[in-house]
Amino acid sequence: MRESAAERHDRLLALVRERGTARVADLAVQLGVSPVTARRDVEALAGRGLLDRVHGQVSWPGSAAGQPGGAGHPAGAEALSAAAGRGPVIGLLAPSATYYFAEVIRGAREAAARAGARLILRISDYRPEDDRARTEGLLASGAEGLLVAPGWRAPGDQAEHGDWIAELPVPAVLLERRAEPGSALDGLDRVSSDHRHGVLLAVRHLVGLGHGAPLLVARADSPTALAVRAGYARALRVLGLHAPGPVVDSVPAEVEPEGFEAAVRALRAAVASGTATAALVHNDVDAIQMVQRLAELGVRVPEDLALIAYDDEVAALADIPLTAVAPPKRQVGRLATELLVERLAARAAGAPGRPGGVGSAAGGEGEDRMADAPRHVTLLPGLRVRASCGAARAGSDAAVREAATGPSV
Known part of the structure; x- marks a missing residue:
């Protein structure tokens, strides 16, 4: 491969x-x-x-x-932390340091720098079975608190590879991941994007332009991909729409060219038959490559097919700038780090709380107890309107329509 x-x-x-x-x-x-x-x-x-x-x-x-x-060398972690003498060492476990998570990491770095903290990083390469060992490496390097974005890919990965996170000996914040309700991880602090809201923005926008329900073309190899799929089903219910056809399964063109070509052909067939006039594609890279291949097959975007991408990492750089749902990745990293710093400061001051960063019910009364309670912070994605849906104003990216990205708890 x-x-x-x-x-x-x-x-x-x-x-x-x-x-x-x-x-x-x-x-x-x-x-x-x-x-x-x-x-x-x-x-x-x-x-x-x-x-x-x-x-x-x-x-x-x-x-x-x-x-x-x-600072980038593991052997210097403890020495530099002691020399700085200003703030804590924060460990960040991420499944990747590129594409989507590059902005998450950047937000975390900025917030850590403002707090005088040092951020150290481990990458799991989307191998959830390695998450625990990578995290132990962060702890061995002196991490006093952890931002954890597990490398889950399949629906069962959380149950199989996740319970240990709730037993960490230091405060931890789950990053851009949602725990199953009632699971051990559901009691942890977490900061994540609301992908259901992002999909709803896209579907509503396309319907508002006069299209029927868009066809969804999506991967199934990450929590974001699975959330987009679930959000699509929910958006159709909320808007009283019916899917024009089954979700088209997408795969990376460079890894599985035959599977990618099959997805493109399925989308072309839906356009040719009049089944769909609009599509939502996860992710940007797949969307750009699909637009190029569709053009070779005689399908024009946006004339024949209005298209919205999901992620907004490189969507604006396409030959036809792509309208895209933009999760607030940088803000997720920033707010998660700020929350973790707050937990570490409370711990240093002797505030009650249990390992893993979750406030203890044995804390003070009233507002103090509420301040110690675990927080589930959800940030809303925005929609950036460009040319690919046929509705961009002059100036393309000047036509940015975003939902508020303030936290909702």
């Missing part, structure tokens, strides 16, 4: 994180790619703020280039 760019980026980040600093030429050898590809990857990651570049070398953000034991 051919490695995707996102997987290669995660390997590159892991190498730099381990070394603290590295030459681009050496990274090309380690990754088994050409120097041109390595430079392109480095430029992309540096542009996202995930790496620092200096004279043919790259370093982990905040590390001292060329010095072992810098």
Whole structure:
């Protein structure tokens, strides 16, 4: 199976994180790619703020280039934490450091910096069976609190690989993940996007333009993908609509080209038969590639098919800028970190609470007890209207229509 760019980026980040600093030429050898590809990857990651570049070398953000034991080097974690003497060390477990989670991580980094805290990162590569070991690595590196975004992919992953999170010995906040009601994880603090609301925005917008219910084209390989699917069914119920056909299963074109082509052909057939005049596609990359392939098959966007993408990572960069649902990724990372810092400060001050960051019922009365209660913070995605749905105003991205992104508890 051919490695995707996102997987290669995660390997590159892991190498730099381990070394603290590295030459681009050496990274090309380690990754088994050409120097041109390595430079392109480095430029992309540096542009996202995930790496620092200096004279043919790259370093982990905040590390001292060329010095072992810098901030990006595991051996320097405890020494730097003690030297800083300003704030706590926060560990972040993420399934990836690219695409969707790059912005989540950036928000967490910004909030940690404002609080004088140090953020250290571990990547699970969407292998939930490795989450626990990665988290233990964060604790061994001195993490005093944890932001945890498990690498769940399938519906049963939470039950099989999640209960240990509720037993962590330090305060923890579940990040961009929702626990099953009544599960051990449901009592943890968490900050997440409301993908059901995001899907509802997209469906309502397309219906408002005169289309029937859009066809959903979606993956099924991540919690976000599964939430989009569930949100689609809910949106149709709320709006009194019927799906024009079964959900079209999508897969990454670079990993499963035959499956991707089958999804494109299914969407083309729905347009040709008049079954659907609009589609919601998760995610941006799939949507961009589908628009390109549909054009080759004679289907024009937006003339023949109005299309909205879900994620808004690269949607604006398509030949035909894509209208997209934009989860508040950066705000999720920021607010989760602020909540964790608050929990750590309360713990340092001797406030009652139990491990895992959940307030204790044995706390004070009235408002004090409520302040210690676990929080489930949900942020609302927005809709950014561009050309692909046929409703963009002049100036494209100037026509941004977003829902409020304030927290709802």
